[in-house]
Amino acid sequence: MTAAVLHVTPDSVPANERVFESECLVKSNIPVNNDYRLLILDAPAEILNCTPGQFFHIQCPVRGGHQPYLRRPMSIYGYFPEKGELQFLYKIAGEGTAALAELKTGESLNVVGPLGQGFHIAQDWQNLLLLARGVGLATLAPLALEAQRLGKKLTAICSARSPELLMSIDYFRDLGAEIITVTDSEGTSDLAHLQGVIEGLIAGPGIDAFYTCGSNRLLKLLQEMGAKHNIPGEIALEQQMACGLGMCQCCVRSFRAESGIVHKRVCKEGPVFDLQEAMGW
Amino acid sequence: MVDLSVQIGDLSLKNPIMPASGTFSEDLATVFDLNMLGALVTKTITRGLRQGNPTPRVCEVSGSMLNSIGIPSKGVGHFITNMVPFYQAYNSPLVVSISGNTADEFARLCEEISVPGVAAIEVNISCPNIEEDGKAFAMRPASTLDVMRKLRAATDLPLWAKLTPNTGETSDVARAAEEGGADALVVSNTMLSMSIDVQSRKPRLGNLMGGLSGPSLKPISLRMAYQCAKAVDIPVIGCGGISTIDDVLEYLIAGASAVQVGTATFIHPTVMVQIIGELEAYLAQHNMASVRELIGSVRDEEAADTVVFMEAAP
Ligand SMILES: Cc1cc2nc3c(=O)[nH]c(=O)nc-3n(C[C@H](O)[C@H](O)[C@H](O)COP(=O)(O)OP(=O)(O)OC[C@H]3O[C@@H](n4cnc5c(N)ncnc54)[C@H](O)[C@@H]3O)c2cc1C
Ligand SMILES: Cc1cc2nc3c(=O)[nH]c(=O)nc-3n(C[C@H](O)[C@H](O)[C@H](O)COP(=O)(O)O)c2cc1C
Ligand code: FES
Numbered sequence: 001m002t003a004a005v006l007h008v009t010p011d012s013v014p015a016n017e018r019v020f021e022s023e024c025l026v027k028s029n030i031p032v033n034n035d036y037r038l039l040i041l042d043a044p045a046e047i048l049n050c051t052p053g054q055f056f057h058i059q060c061p062v063r064g065g066h067q068p069y070l071r072r073p074m075s076i077y078g079y080f081p082e083k084g085e086l087q088f089l090y091k092i093a094g095e096g097t098a099a100l101a102e103l104k105t106g107e108s109l110n111v112v113g114p115l116g117q118g119f120h121i122a123q124d125w126q127n128l129l130l131l132a133r134g135v136g137l138a139t140l141a142p143l144a145l146e147a148q149r150l151g152k153k154l155t156a157i158c159s160a161r162s163p164e165l166l167m168s169i170d171y172f173r174d175l176g177a178e179i180i181t182v183t184d185s186e187g188t189s190d191l192a193h194l195q196g197v198i199e200g201l202i203a204g205p206g207i208d209a210f211y212t213c214g215s216n217r218l219l220k221l222l223q224e225m226g227a228k229h230n231i232p233g234e235i236a237l238e239q240q241m242a243c244g245l246g247m248c249q250c251c252v253r254s255f256r257a258e259s260g261i262v263h264k265r266v267c268k269e270g271p272v273f274d275l276q277e278a279m280g281w
Numbered sequence: 282m283v284d285l286s287v288q289i290g291d292l293s294l295k296n297p298i299m300p301a302s303g304t305f306s307e308d309l310a311t312v313f314d315l316n317m318l319g320a321l322v323t324k325t326i327t328r329g330l331r332q333g334n335p336t337p338r339v340c341e342v343s344g345s346m347l348n349s350i351g352i353p354s355k356g357v358g359h360f361i362t363n364m365v366p367f368y369q370a371y372n373s374p375l376v377v378s379i380s381g382n383t384a385d386e387f388a389r390l391c392e393e394i395s396v397p398g399v400a401a402i403e404v405n406i407s408c409p410n411i412e413e414d415g416k417a418f419a420m421r422p423a424s425t426l427d428v429m430r431k432l433r434a435a436t437d438l439p440l441w442a443k444l445t446p447n448t449g450e451t452s453d454v455a456r457a458a459e460e461g462g463a464d465a466l467v468v469s470n471t472m473l474s475m476s477i478d479v480q481s482r483k484p485r486l487g488n489l490m491g492g493l494s495g496p497s498l499k500p501i502s503l504r505m506a507y508q509c510a511k512a513v514d515i516p517v518i519g520c521g522g523i524s525t526i527d528d529v530l531e532y533l534i535a536g537a538s539a540v541q542v543g544t545a546t547f548i549h550p551t552v553m554v555q556i557i558g559e560l561e562a563y564l565a566q567h568n569m570a571s572v573r574e575l576i577g578s579v580r581d582e583e584a585a586d587t588v589v590f591m592e593a594a595p
Contacts, residue, residue: 007551010314019311021551059548069341069495070547112550242339242346243547246308249324249350250338263332263353268308 003042020047023108036091043086050079051118052142053236053272057244059110060096068096073241075139089138115244116271119143119234125208128152133159136214137168139236148175159189191221207231216280226275233275239266254279283564284571287538289516290439290464294319298557301520301543302378307367312550318373325378325405327354328390335487340476345495347474349488357393365398374400380408388431395436402438407445407470420448422457429461443467451505452512459513467518468506495544498522510536526559536577
C-alpha cells in the first residue's frame with residue numbers, strides 16, 4: 001500500500017480550502033521524552049498544502065483494548081511537501097492517543113485535513129514572540145519554520161514542568177529562533193517572572209505580535225500585556241470535536257465580539273483566534 | 282448501467298444516499314462534489330436565533346456517540362438569504378429540516394421556508410413540544426397528527442416527517458404522520474441516552490442527556506423503518522447507524538426507499554461517495570437493473586403478520 005488520497009476534491013474549491021481524507025503510511029512513531037511522541041507519516045503531496053496552526057483529524061487505530069470511535073484532532077507539527085512528510089507531536093492523554101502510540105512503522109493511518117484557520121503573520125511584523133507550554137509547542141513549531149521562510153525574527157519562550165520535558169529547543173534554534181526556557185522545577189515559569197521577561201523584550205528589540213496556545217494563564221498574561229502595549233496576538237485553542245469540518249457544531253467556544261458574546265467553531269473559525277477575542281475558561 | 286434513482290413521492294432522487302440532518306453542512310463541499318448525493322439535507326433550523334446546549338456536546342460510547350448539540354440556529358431569515366442561494370449551485374435537491382416549539386410556530390416556519398430553491402421540507406417532529414411537557418411531537422400519534430395537519434396546511438412542498446425512536450407507538454405514529462399529510466417518513470432520529478464518567482461521577486454531556494447515534498442505533502432504527510414500511514403507503518427513508526454498503530442494503534431490503542447517513546460522515550467524510558460507488562457495483566454484480574428491486578424485498582413471509590404485536594418487548 002502507498003499513501004493516497006481517497007477521493008477527488010472538486011476543482012471549484014480553491015486549492016488552499018481543499019480537505020482530503022487520505023491513507024498515510026507510518027514512517028516512524030517514537031517517544032521524544034517521557035511524555036511526548038513524534039509521529040512521522042509518509043503523506044500524499046496534495047494534503048501538504050498547509051498553514052502553520054492548522055490541524056488534521058486523525059483516526060486512531062482500534063488496538064489493544066482501545067476502541068476510539070471519533071477522530072482526534074492533532075496540530076500539524078511539521079509538513080514537508082518536498083519529502084512528502086507530515087509530522088505530529090503528541091502526548092498520551094487517553095484511549096485514542098494510547099492506541100496511536102501503538103502504531104508501527106509501515107502501518108497505515110487515515111487522516112482528514114488540513115483543517116481550520118492557521119496563524120497570520122502581517123507583512124510589517126518583524127519581531128514575533130511565541131509563548132508555549134507543553135504540547136502547545138507542537139502547534140507553534142511550524143510557525144517558526146514559516147517565520148524563518150519569511151525572514152522574520154522569532155523569539156520562543158518555552159515553558160515546561162522540568163528541563164527534561166522541554167522539547168523542540170534544537171528545532172527552534174536551528175530555525176534561527178532565539179530561545180528562552182522557563183521551568184516549574186527551576187522556579188522560572190511563574191507569571192511574574194514571565195511578565196518581566198516579556199517586558200524586557202518589548203523594551204529591547206520590541207515585539208510586533210504574540211503567538212500562544214492552550215493555557216488559560218498564558219492567555220490572560222498576554223491579553224493584559226497586549227492591551228497595555230497595543231501588541232496584537234493570536235492563540236490556538238482546543239475543544240472536543242466530532243466532525244472537525246464545521247458541520248456538527250460540537251466544538252464551539254465563546255468569544256468577545258462587538259455584538260456581545262458569540263459562539264465560534266474551533267474546527268472551522270479556529271483553531272487560531274485573535275488573542276483579545278478569546279475568553280478564559 | 283444500473284439505475285440508482287429512486288422516487289420519494291413527487292421528488293426523484295438520482296440515488297438513494299443523502300446526509301442526515303445535523304451531520305452535514307456546506308462545509309462538506311470542501312471535501313467532495315455535493316452533486317454526487319441523492320439530496321442535500323440541512324441541519325434543523327428554528328424561526329428565531331438559538332444558542333444550542335452547553336459543552337461538552339458530544340461523547341463516545343463504545344463504538345457510537347451521544348450528542349446534545351441542541352439546535353443552534355441563525356434563524357429563518359439568515360437561512361433564506363445565505364444558505365438557499367449557496368445550495369442553488371447544486372443540482373441535488375435541497376431538503377430543509379425545520380422544527381418549532383409549538384405546532385403553530387412550526388407551521389409558520391414551514392410557510393416561511395417554502396421558497397424557490399427548496400425541494401422538500403423535513404419536519405423534525407422528534408423535537409420537544411413545549412405545549413406537551415416537552416414531549417416530542419412524534420412520541421404520540423395524537424400530537425403527530427395535530428402538528429402534521431398544521432404543517433400540511435402551511436406548504437405545498439413535499440413534507441418528510443422525521444420520527445423519533447423515543448416512542449412505544451412506532452406504527453401508530455407513522456400512520457398518524459401519513460394521515461396528517463406527510464409525503465415520506467424519515468426513520469429515525471437519535472435515541473435519548475446518557476453516559477457518566479465514573480472517575481468524576483459527572484455526566485459526560487453538558488446537557489446531562491443526549492441522543493445516541495452511530496452503529497449502536499442501527500438495529501433499533503432498522504426495526505422502526507421496517508415497521509413503518511409495513512404500516513404506511515408513503516415512502517420510508519431509513520436513518521440510523523449506517524456506515525457501510527451492507528447497512529444500506531439492510532434498510533432497503535427492510536422497505537426503505539432511500540437512506541440518510543449521519544455520524545459515519547464524521548468518521549469518514551467521504552463515506553457517502555464510497556457507498557454510492559459500492560451500491561452501483563453491488564447491483565451490477567447481482568444483475569439488478571435498478572436499486573428499486575431491492576426495496577422491501579425482505580423475506581419475512583408469514584412471520585410478517587406478527588409484526589404488529591412486537592411493539593413492546595418481544
Ligand atoms: C486543534 C487541536 C489541536 C491539537 N493538537 C494536539 C497536538 O498537536 N498534540 C497533542 O498531543 N494533542 C493535541 N490536541 C489535543 C488532542 O486532540 C487530545 O489530547 C486527544 O483528542 C485526546 O484523545 P484521547 O482519546 O487520547 O483522550 P480521551 O480523554 O480518552 O478522549 C476522549 C474524547 O475527548 C476528546 N479530547 C480529550 N482531550 C481533548 C483536548 N485537549 N482537545 C480536544 N479534544 C479532546 C477526544 O478527542 C475524545 O473525543 C489538539 C486538540 C485540538 C482541538
Ligand atoms: C451531531 C448531531 C446533530 C444532529 N442534529 C440533528 C438535527 O438538527 N435535526 C435532526 O432531525 N436530526 C439531527 N441529528 C440526528 C441525525 O440526523 C440522525 O437521525 C441520527 O444521527 C441517526 O443517524 P446516524 O446513526 O447515521 O448518525 C443529529 C445527529 C448528530 C450526531
Ligand atoms: S467539530 Fe464539528 S463543527 Fe467543529
